[in-house]
Amino acid sequence: MLVLPHVATGAALGALIGDPLIVVPAAIASHFILDSIPHWQETMAPYDPTWKTYLRIPIDIGLAVAFVIYAAQLHPALLPGILLGAIFASIPDLDVITIKLPALQRGIVKRYWDWHCKIQREVSSLWGVATQLIVVATCITVIHAS
Numbered sequence: 001m002l003v004l005p006h007v008a009t010g011a012a013l014g015a016l017i018g019d020p021l022i023v024v025p026a027a028i029a030s031h032f033i034l035d036s037i038p039h040w041q042e043t044m045a046p047y048d049p050t051w052k053t054y055l056r057i058p059i060d061i062g063l064a065v066a067f068v069i070y071a072a073q074l075h076p077a078l079l080p081g082i083l084l085g086a087i088f089a090s091i092p093d094l095d096v097i098t099i100k101l102p103a104l105q106r107g108i109v110k111r112y113w114d115w116h117c118k119i120q121r122e123v124s125s126l127w128g129v130a131t132q133l134i135v136v137a138t139c140i141t142v143i144h145a146s
Contacts, residue, residue, distance in 0.1 A: 001034050001035055001037075001039040001041070001132060002039070002040075002041065002056075002060050002132055003057075003060045003061055003063075003064045003090060003093070004060055004063045004064045004067060004132070004136060005034055005039075005132045005135040005136055005139075006030070006031055006034060006064075006089045006090050006093070007064035007067055007068060007086045007089060007090055008064070008067050008086075008135065008136045008139035008140070009027075009030045009031075009034060009085075009089055009135060009139055010023075010027040010030060010031075010084075010085035010086045010087070010088060010089025010090065011067060011068055011071045011082045011083075011085050011086040011089075011139065011143065012071075012085070012138075012139040012142040012143055012146075013026050013027050013030060013081075013085045013089070014027070014078065014080075014081030014082040014083065014084055014085025014086065015071060015075055015078045015081060015082050015085070015142065015143055015146040016142060016146055017081060017085075018078060018080075018081040019081075020080065020081070020084050023081050023084045023085050023088070024084055024088045026085075027084065027085040027086075027087075027088035027089040028088050028089070028091065028092060030089050031089050031090070031091075031092040031093070032092065032116075032119060034135065035116070035119050035120050035121070036119050036120075036121055037121060037131055037135075038121045038122075038123050038127070038128055038131055039121065039122060039123065039128045039131050039132050040122070040123060040124065040125070040126070040127075040128030040129045040131075040132065041122045041128075042056055047096070047099055047117075048099075049099065064086070064090075067086075067136075067139075068082060068083065068086050070143075071143045074143055074144070074146075075143070075146055078146065092116065095109070095112060095113050095116055098113055
């Protein structure tokens with residue numbers, strides 16, 4: 001799944017929950033739930049980055065940062081929860097670093113990588129984009145209702 005839906009979900013959870021002791025595990029869990037929903041990504045296993053990946057990443061991260069700023073402007077008092085949710089919903093994807101640093105793929109990191117890849121439900125079709133847009137739209141609704 002792209003970064004934006006993960007960040008939006010974490011931020012929405014942070015705005016709703018607020019309590020860091022609950023926001024952090026909820027945001028992490030949301031990551032894996034979203035990964036198990038069919039979603040589009042320009043690269044699929046074995047995740048060899050292409051020029052499209054390097055084009056998408058800054059756009060995706062920029063939109064994610066914009067979402068957090070938007071949520072924080074709507075609810076400045078909820079900023080700690082919004083930030084914690086956004087960050088911890090994204091952290092599980094840091095295993096992608098092992099694509100460029102394969103020496104890190106051993107032991108528990110390798111087992112985590114294999115499991116994380118296994119739960120992905122990536123599709124190459126346009127309806128995989130729709131699922132992500134629905135997630136983001138739902139998060140916007142939740143942020144507005146908070």
